[in-house]
Amino acid sequence: MSEPRDTIFADPLGETNPFRFDADVARVFPDMIRRSVPGYTTVVSMSGLLAGRYATAGSNLYDLGCSLGASTLAMRQNVRAADCCIIAVDNAAAMLDRCRSVIDSDTHDTRVELVQADIADIPIVDASVVVLNFTLQFIPLAQRGDVIQRIYRGLRPGGILVLSEKVTFADPQLDALNIDLHHQFKREHGYSDLEIARKRNAIDNVLIPETLDTHRKRARAAGFDSCDVWFQCFNFASLIALKA
Numbered sequence: 001m002s003e004p005r006d007t008i009f010a011d012p013l014g015e016t017n018p019f020r021f022d023a024d025v026a027r028v029f030p031d032m033i034r035r036s037v038p039g040y041t042t043v044v045s046m047s048g049l050l051a052g053r054y055a056t057a058g059s060n061l062y063d064l065g066c067s068l069g070a071s072t073l074a075m076r077q078n079v080r081a082a083d084c085c086i087i088a089v090d091n092a093a094a095m096l097d098r099c100r101s102v103i104d105s106d107t108h109d110t111r112v113e114l115v116q117a118d119i120a121d122i123p124i125v126d127a128s129v130v131v132l133n134f135t136l137q138f139i140p141l142a143q144r145g146d147v148i149q150r151i152y153r154g155l156r157p158g159g160i161l162v163l164s165e166k167v168t169f170a171d172p173q174l175d176a177l178n179i180d181l182h183h184q185f186k187r188e189h190g191y192s193d194l195e196i197a198r199k200r201n202a203i204d205n206v207l208i209p210e211t212l213d214t215h216r217k218r219a220r221a222a223g224f225d226s227c228d229v230w231f232q233c234f235n236f237a238s239l240i241a242l243k244a
């Protein structure tokens, strides 16, 4: 069955309230994220490949801000190490409800635990892999350093963080160009100028992007030994950070 189409911002008379991960968004989320985030499918499937490489026996793998479980499924398909547990966390009940039915209809072996919680509060323990795919961008700026530091402390030596984000550019010309290219991507995936403008208002001050340099510096300050970009398409990028 094809996924329901995202028309959330299509009504010209609709109010624009701040963006929330409610039942309406959960229903159309797979279509929304695929048509809105250039490279999303690649980032999710490579998160699975990385998880397969870095997962160690008896460890936990975290999917923080799991939404409907796309990254959890990609990890689960790739993990070969014995006795691992994937802990998938999201604070939105509507997202986690749908995630549960997605995971229930998947038949791979690795254990999955779904947790409804704020990623700023959950303990990270005995982890080999932590995936933060397009989630840190929704966390208040003042909490981001602490989240990354707790991930570093909860990782086993040799562990990996995958951090994917919408980003900004220090150079105003490059910033404007990448925003414009992202909007062109959305138009070419069927969103109207009105939908693009209304969603932009709705996510203003809800999704707060930072520069790649800020992400690299934060990871290094938290203790990560190596951190850099492995994927980028316009203003969406993914980094890996390694704990020696």
Ligand SMILES: Nc1ncnc2c1ncn2[C@@H]1O[C@H](C[S@+](CC[C@H]([NH3+])C(=O)[O-])CC(=O)[O-])[C@@H](O)[C@H]1O
Pocket (backbone or CB within 6 Å): 021, 033, 044, 064, 065, 066, 067, 068, 069, 070, 071, 089, 090, 091, 092, 095, 117, 118, 119, 120, 132, 133, 134, 135, 138, 139
């Ligand atoms: N403080 C928080 N605590 C927990 N969850 C949160 C918090 N804030 C937001 N979320 C959750 O983070 C997710 C962000 S979507 C991630 C895509 C997914 N990773 C994917 O690979 O498909 C990305 C996007 O929509 O751009 C939503 O499900 C929120 O409920």
Ligand SMILES: O=C(O)C(=O)Cc1ccccc1
Pocket (backbone or CB within 6 Å): 019, 032, 033, 036, 037, 166, 199, 200, 203, 207
């Ligand atoms: O749609 C956008 O403009 C985005 O920046 C990405 C996005 C995707 C899903 C929810 C919120 C933001």
